[in-house]
Amino acid sequence: MDKRKHKLFEAANGKNYLLPFVLVTTLFFLWGFAHSILDVLNKHFQESMNISKAESALVQAVVYGGYFLMAIPAGRIIRRFGYRSGVLTGLSLYGIGALLFIPGGMLLSFPFFLFSLFVIGCGLTCLETAANPYVTVLGSAEGAERRINLSQSFNGLGWIFGPLVGGLFLFSGEGEGDISTPYAIIGIVVILVAIIFSRIKLPEIETEEDSCAEQTSMEGSSVDSHASAQTSLWQHRNFVWGMVALFFYVAAQTGINSFFINYVTENASISNSEASLLLSFGGMGLFMLGRIGGSWVMSRIKAETVLLACAVGAAAAMCILLTGAGMLGVAAFFLCYLCESIMFPTIFALALRGLGRHTKQASSYLIMCIVGGAVAPLLMGVTADVLSMSVAFAIPLACFIVIAAYAFRLHVVGKHNA
Numbered sequence: 001m002d003k004r005k006h007k008l009f010e011a012a013n014g015k016n017y018l019l020p021f022v023l024v025t026t027l028f029f030l031w032g033f034a035h036s037i038l039d040v041l042n043k044h045f046q047e048s049m050n051i052s053k054a055e056s057a058l059v060q061a062v063v064y065g066g067y068f069l070m071a072i073p074a075g076r077i078i079r080r081f082g083y084r085s086g087v088l089t090g091l092s093l094y095g096i097g098a099l100l101f102i103p104g105g106m107l108l109s110f111p112f113f114l115f116s117l118f119v120i121g122c123g124l125t126c127l128e129t130a131a132n133p134y135v136t137v138l139g140s141a142e143g144a145e146r147r148i149n150l151s152q153s154f155n156g157l158g159w160i161f162g163p164l165v166g167g168l169f170l171f172s173g174e175g176e177g178d179i180s181t182p183y184a185i186i187g188i189v190v191i192l193v194a195i196i197f198s199r200i201k202l203p204e205i206e207t208e209e210d211s212c213a214e215q216t217s218m219e220g221s222s223v224d225s226h227a228s229a230q231t232s233l234w235q236h237r238n239f240v241w242g243m244v245a246l247f248f249y250v251a252a253q254t255g256i257n258s259f260f261i262n263y264v265t266e267n268a269s270i271s272n273s274e275a276s277l278l279l280s281f282g283g284m285g286l287f288m289l290g291r292i293g294g295s296w297v298m299s300r301i302k303a304e305t306v307l308l309a310c311a312v313g314a315a316a317a318m319c320i321l322l323t324g325a326g327m328l329g330v331a332a333f334f335l336c337y338l339c340e341s342i343m344f345p346t347i348f349a350l351a352l353r354g355l356g357r358h359t360k361q362a363s364s365y366l367i368m369c370i371v372g373g374a375v376a377p378l379l380m381g382v383t384a385d386v387l388s389m390s391v392a393f394a395i396p397l398a399c400f401i402v403i404a405a406y407a408f409r410l411h412v413v414g415k416h417n418a
Contacts, residue, residue, distance in 0.1 A: 032158025066121025075364025242351025
């Protein structure tokens with residue numbers, strides 16, 4: 001077992017990347033916090049600014065819209081200047097956007113808050129574009145899915161603290177809540193982390209395919225042209241369908257998180273503060289445990305098989321929510337959080353499998369697919385306003401069916417190639 005753990009962070013050339021893995025993994029906590037506090041902001045803005053569910057969904061739309069607009073520029077920064085530059089750019093934008101909440105708290109302007117969140121979203125795009133593919137190459141190729149799930153478990157820790165801190169400042173006591181303080185604190189922390197990363201050097205990893213590509217280019221332009229045609233990024237079907245699956249996963253996750261508090265307060269007679277605690281320790285706690293456990297499970301069971309089982313479980317949970325169940329609905333949420341915990345890192349790693357020199361470019365395209373998080377909350381908000389909050393969960397149900405289809409395809413292809 002010790003030997004397997006050692007090889008998890010050891011590349012084929014014998015280099016051990018445990019230290020850079022630990023450093024980059026700390027970033028996963030920061031963007032987990034940034035995303036999960038949005039789920040509290042959603043409900044807070046509905047009440048403090050008297051807006052509809054569809055309007056409050058703009059909170060998620062601007063953050064995830066930033067992913068769509070910034071992903072390609074972020075990918076170019078990383079390809080041109082390296083992973084470290086992507087991390088520093090992301091941390092800087094994240095910190096600036098968070099600190100903008102200080103004047104925002106005085107202006108109390110919803111459009112200004114949306115602009116601040118958009119800046120944060122652009123920063124998170126750079127961080128994810130750099131960190132997600134980076135941890136997949138910090139060691140053996142067969143350990144990629146395990147490493148990214150391990151890193152994403154710290155992302156899950158951030159998801160726990162987001163609703164906890166947000167509920168503490170926004171739903172405690174009387175009044176409209178303090179929206180500036182939590183963002184001021186996180187902004188200062190992020191800037192300090194940026195300073196730390198500016199003083200350390202992260203190794204740039206060259207894959208075997210990178211080396212092969214360089215050798216090919218020296219053998220002649222005709223051979224190089226032939227190799228490029230054979231290794232076009234868009235010829236990798238796992239990657240192409242992985243983009244689709246990732247879009248629908250982020251759509252499902254964001255939609256569920258956005259309206260968790262609305263659902264349980266309307267169907268289970270739970271207060272806002274109690275709902276934020278349930279989301280933090282219940283939903284996000286299981287989400288984190290699922291990612292930790294997922295890394296262990298995938299050392300024994302193929303990642304695509306685990307993904308298929310989890311997609312089916314999450315779809316079943318959505319079917320329960322469609323009935324408008326009370327406390328049973330809360331239990332269904334918990335099942336869903338446990339099942340969806342491994343989905344993002346697993347889909348991401350499976351989509352990048354075997355891409356080699358295309359990894360950085362592919363990562364930017366995959367990060368663009370996070371724009372799904374801008375679409376589902378809006379659709380669910382409109383559905384909830386027109387029909388009911390329960391019916392709105394048909395949207396994430398459809399998303400999980402798509403993910404199950406992707407996992408099933410990989411499972412069948414894997415058995416056929418075995």
